[in-house]
Amino acid sequence: MAQVKIDNVIKRYGSVQVMHGVNVDIDDGEFVVLVGPSGCGKSTLLRMLAGLEEISDGAISIGDRVVNDVPPKERDIAMVFQSYALYPHKTVYDNIGFPLKMAGRDKSEIDQKVRGAADILDLTKYLKRYPKELSGGQRQRVAMGRAIVRDPQVFLFDEPLSNLDAKLRVTMRVEIKELHQRLGTTIVYVTHDQIEAMTMADKIVVMRDGRVEQIGAPLDLYDNPANVFVAGFIGSPSMNFIHGQIVTDGGVRQFRSDSGLLLPLPQTALPDGHKVTYGIRPEHIAIGNHGVPLRVVVVEPTGSETQVFAKHGGDFVDALVKDRFKAAPNSEVRFVIDPANVHLFDRTTEQRL
Amino acid sequence: MQSNRLGWILLAPTLVILFFFGVLPFIYVVYVSFHQWNPFAADPTMIFNGADNFRKIVFDAEFLNSVSVTVIFVLFAVISELVVGYVLAQAFMKEFPGKAIFRTIHTLPLIMAPIIVGSVWKLMMTPSIGIIPHYLNAWFGISINIGTSPVAAFATIIIMDIWHWTPLVTLTLIAALVSLPPDPFEQAQIDGANKRQIFFHITVPMIAPAVVATVFIRLMDALRTVDEVWMLTGGGPGSATRFVGVHIFKEVFPKTNYGYGSTISVIVLYLTIVACWLLYVTMLAPRNKKD
Numbered sequence A: 001m002a003q004v005k006i007d008n009v010i011k012r013y014g015s016v017q018v019m020h021g022v023n024v025d026i027d028d029g030e031f032v033v034l035v036g037p038s039g040c041g042k043s044t045l046l047r048m049l050a051g052l053e054e055i056s057d058g059a060i061s062i063g064d065r066v067v068n069d070v071p072p073k074e075r076d077i078a079m080v081f082q083s084y085a086l087y088p089h090k091t092v093y094d095n096i097g098f099p100l101k102m103a104g105r106d107k108s109e110i111d112q113k114v115r116g117a118a119d120i121l122d123l124t125k126y127l128k129r130y131p132k133e134l135s136g137g138q139r140q141r142v143a144m145g146r147a148i149v150r151d152p153q154v155f156l157f158d159e160p161l162s163n164l165d166a167k168l169r170v171t172m173r174v175e176i177k178e179l180h181q182r183l184g185t186t187i188v189y190v191t192h193d194q195i196e197a198m199t200m201a202d203k204i205v206v207m208r209d210g211r212v213e214q215i216g217a218p219l220d221l222y223d224n225p226a227n228v229f230v231a232g233f234i235g236s237p238s239m240n241f242i243h244g245q246i247v248t249d250g251g252v253r254q255f256r257s258d259s260g261l262l263l264p265l266p267q268t269a270l271p272d273g274h275k276v277t278y279g280i281r282p283e284h285i286a287i288g289n290h291g292v293p294l295r296v297v298v299v300e301p302t303g304s305e306t307q308v309f310a311k312h313g314g315d316f317v318d319a320l321v322k323d324r325f326k327a328a329p330n331s332e333v334r335f336v337i338d339p340a341n342v343h344l345f346d347r348t349t350e351q352r353l
Numbered sequence B: 001m002q003s004n005r006l007g008w009i010l011l012a013p014t015l016v017i018l019f020f021f022g023v024l025p026f027i028y029v030v031y032v033s034f035h036q037w038n039p040f041a042a043d044p045t046m047i048f049n050g051a052d053n054f055r056k057i058v059f060d061a062e063f064l065n066s067v068s069v070t071v072i073f074v075l076f077a078v079i080s081e082l083v084v085g086y087v088l089a090q091a092f093m094k095e096f097p098g099k100a101i102f103r104t105i106h107t108l109p110l111i112m113a114p115i116i117v118g119s120v121w122k123l124m125m126t127p128s129i130g131i132i133p134h135y136l137n138a139w140f141g142i143s144i145n146i147g148t149s150p151v152a153a154f155a156t157i158i159i160m161d162i163w164h165w166t167p168l169v170t171l172t173l174i175a176a177l178v179s180l181p182p183d184p185f186e187q188a189q190i191d192g193a194n195k196r197q198i199f200f201h202i203t204v205p206m207i208a209p210a211v212v213a214t215v216f217i218r219l220m221d222a223l224r225t226v227d228e229v230w231m232l233t234g235g236g237p238g239s240a241t242r243f244v245g246v247h248i249f250k251e252v253f254p255k256t257n258y259g260y261g262s263t264i265s266v267i268v269l270y271l272t273i274v275a276c277w278l279l280y281v282t283m284l285a286p287r288n289k290k291d
């Protein structure tokens, strides 16, 4: 187990810079999730941690050791690739035992550890099979097994669940989290799926275009997003954003959207006329008799919840309510917004105000 | 059913050609091998003589010698071609200045007919006019004469074969290496394998099918090498380079002994199949069985 420090790391491919000074501190035993849209540099960062990619500038340390020039095999890390990267010509047993064999452990120890891991991961029946004779979920577990027999300082996972079907993904999410609780090893986990990030992480690192946008605990990011990007990325369905400005209307300070929609404001020192982006999460909107009037576009019931898409002029707002709700398209609906749940962002910098 | 019939119709031309130019001649050779037949002799009739030809083979010292000479040649040539071919293939996987030109030049021997390769090497190797004996003598004081030294003749043929056929091995190995997925190699680094371990545990097993296929092709080709050797040494000095192909050739052409020549061909084919089968069993079958 070890803490990991990523210090002002820069990555260039030739003349193209894809990582622009990334700083992340990871505590010993922490479960850190790197999340961001595809192409933002999550895999590149993870591969630099693993030593598969060179660091153009900055420093990465694992434990107390700067590992910039340490080859992967000496970093004492285990990694699970998105493709699982199983050895196609080796059985499940030999796949899981491979790192131990390379470390020169004796046969009986390898046998004991491989069987132990297979037991935890429910793979005992498949030890003699080859990777191509396994389902996606089983392959994924073999890759996990190969990582856990190592007892490494740090686990690195690169989108390990993205090739699984939705149901299996939920099961494996729980299993990985449970594994972390049992082993207590530091984990750096990459995903583009914010639900995975929210449910598994102790700490989330939100990335965009090779930069860190915000670092924090899942609920911290949900409650206090630093900017429009994080606010829109964390939480599902996404936060509503409405462009407009602050006005005083009938003696009350309000937000008026570009299409003239008036919405309630929290306490703010911003002057009238200040251009802002108004953010409200769908689940923070209720339907009532005295709210803001909009026109229904679509109603999507899922059984446990109902999502109501509505609009006013060019502004679209959706609400997620617990109650069943029916409405004809184009009928009027009133959205009730508690100003305490509203987030205001500067319209040009997109930073939270 | 419809598509099945269409498939056969589309295959038919190939099958017909294959039948007339592959299957029929083969059956005919097997048929001839049970006969005494010399169509250019005073009595050109084909006389059935049972297994006489096959019995004769077992006691044919020249044939047995040619088999052992061929086996030694094939072992040296094919193993060297694999090693050199692999090293070149790995080199071509990397970027270096002049790579495109070098790769083109390196494949040129492949497009040359064996008979031409043989004549060119003969020109280069003949004492007093050849460039190689000349410089070997001028620079290192070594004098070689493929006309009198069995070792020199044998070694020259092996080197000529390596020169001629290594590009084929390189090309197939490049194709195999290029198509390898990168992930298992990165995974192996993370799993703590060093370069040597990655080579033996990951690279070799993953390119084994391509290697075996290449060895099959080279093995079959090398076992029936005739023209280059015929050109260069004529099978000599003595019988030092009298490979089975050359032996059959001598049996059939100067002596026009078609019956016995066919018998040797059938036996050589059989030995080739056995060799390939052994190779397959040792290299690939254990894995495929579990597939």
Ligand SMILES: Nc1ncnc2c1ncn2[C@@H]1O[C@H](COP(=O)(O)OP(=O)(O)O)[C@@H](O)[C@H]1O
Pocket (backbone or CB within 6 Å): A013, A018, A036, A037, A038, A039, A040, A041, A042, A043, A044, A045
């Ligand atoms: N080998 C490479 N050469 C050039 N650019 C690369 C290479 N690998 C990744 N990139 C670029 O780096 C950026 C980050 O990629 P990646 O880390 O794979 O993103 P993510 O895993 O977040 O989807 C992308 O813009 C990608 O095009």
Ligand SMILES: [Mg+2]
Pocket (backbone or CB within 6 Å): A042, A043, A044, A159
């Ligand atoms: Mg990625």
